[in-house]
Amino acid sequence: MASRTVHTAEALSWLAAQPRFDATQAFVTSMPDSSEVPALGFDGWRRWFIDSAAAICRQTADDGVAIFFQTDVKLDGRWVDKGFLVSLGAEAAGSHCLWHKVVCRAPAGLTTFGRPAWAHLLCFSKSLKLEKGQATPDVLPRLGEMPWARAMGVEACEAVCDFLLAHTSAKTVVDPFCGVGTMLAVANRRGLDAVGVELSAKRAAKARELVVAPPKSIKATLTFVSKG
Numbered sequence: 374m375a376s377r378t379v380h381t382a383e384a385l386s387w388l389a390a391q392p393r394f395d396a397t398q399a400f401v402t403s404m405p406d407s408s409e410v411p412a413l414g415f416d417g418w419r420r421w422f423i424d425s426a427a428a429i430c431r432q433t434a435d436d437g438v439a440i441f442f443q444t445d446v447k448l449d450g451r452w453v454d455k456g457f458l459v460s461l462g463a464e465a466a467g468s469h470c471l472w473h474k475v476v477c478r479a480p481a482g483l484t485t486f487g488r489p490a491w492a493h494l495l496c497f498s499k500s501l502k503l504e505k506g507q508a509t510p511d512v513l514p515r516l517g518e519m520p521w522a523r524a525m526g527v528e529a530c531e532a533v534c535d536f537l538l539a540h541t542s543a544k545t546v547v548d549p550f551c552g553v554g555t556m557l558a559v560a561n562r563r564g565l566d567a568v569g570v571e572l573s574a575k576r577a578a579k580a581r582e583l584v585v586a587p588p589k590s591i592k593a594t595l596t597f598v599s600k601g
Contacts, residue, residue: 375561377554379569381577384549385428387570393432398568399543400429400439401533401560402550403525406446407453415448419458426462429549435499438471438541439463440533442525444478444492456493468497476513476529492516494529496536503540517588521553528588530559538563554580562587 380387394400404425407418426441433439443455460470472495479490494513517528533556537543546560551569553576560567562585571577 375564375566377557377561377567377569377581379551379554379557379571379577379580381572381574382570383572384570385425388428388432388549391432394434394437394547396434396437396542397544398434398547399437399537399541399545400433400547400549401442401530401537401556402429402440402548403442403523403552404455404459404550406444406523407448408446409523422455422458423462423465426459427466428462430463430466430468430497430499433468433497433499436501436542438496438498438501438537438543439468440494440496440536442476442492442494442529445489447487456495459493459495463495463497468499471496471498471501471503472509474511474513474532476516476526478516478526492529494532501541507540518585520555520558520583520585523552524555527555527559527585530556531563531588534559534563534565537565551580552576554583555585558583558585 404422407415410418413421430439441459445455446453474494476492476494478492479485483490513532515528516526519526545566547568548556549570551557551571554569557567557569569580571580
């Protein structure tokens with residue numbers, strides 16, 4: 374049976390105290406928006422966000438992966454591109470982008486306010502590569518169930534697990550900003566161990582117990598072709 378451990382701690386402090394992770398441990402996370410850390414101010418949050426992405430990528434094994442799920446925001450009439458900010462951090466850590474998917478949060482053609490109708494799903498590694506024949510759809514049509522307002526949708530989590538199981542040595546998913554534990558719960562259901570970190574004791578408690586049902590549709594939203 375897959376295991377789950379959730380630490381009540383500040384993510385970057387916890388991360389800095391760990392030895393460098395190996396390829397059996399994959400990072401999958403969604404970092405906080407500026408609205409969740411207002412004390413930093415926007416410019417401070419932007420620097421923190423880039424540095425956090427870099428710290429995660431530096432802790433990732435050369436042949437391991439770090440995957441980020443991020444939704445852009447509109448602030449003061451301007452677009453804040455979190456995919457770009459994550460990429461800046463990954464580049465600073467010496468990682469390259471293995472793939473960048475768009476996850477639909479709302480049907481195409483629908484006007485949304487504050488946040489776009491889609492989210493970024495980006496995967497970085499220092500040494501892993503994917504062959505051309507392993508290309509997959511760039512758009513995931515559904516986000517899936519969200520156990521809380523800032524959760525990574527269940528179908529997006531399933532897509533990540535599909536990739537990890539098919540193309541990496543990952544046995545454990547590590548989420549330094551795990552919230553109520555959606556990614557951890559899906560990873561466990563797919564047979565992967567899970568480690569989460571959450572600053573809120575209340576959310577950490579939920580993350581230790583969360584169970585999510587598989588998507589109603591068995592059809593995969595993102596299928597990776599295995600080598601060989």
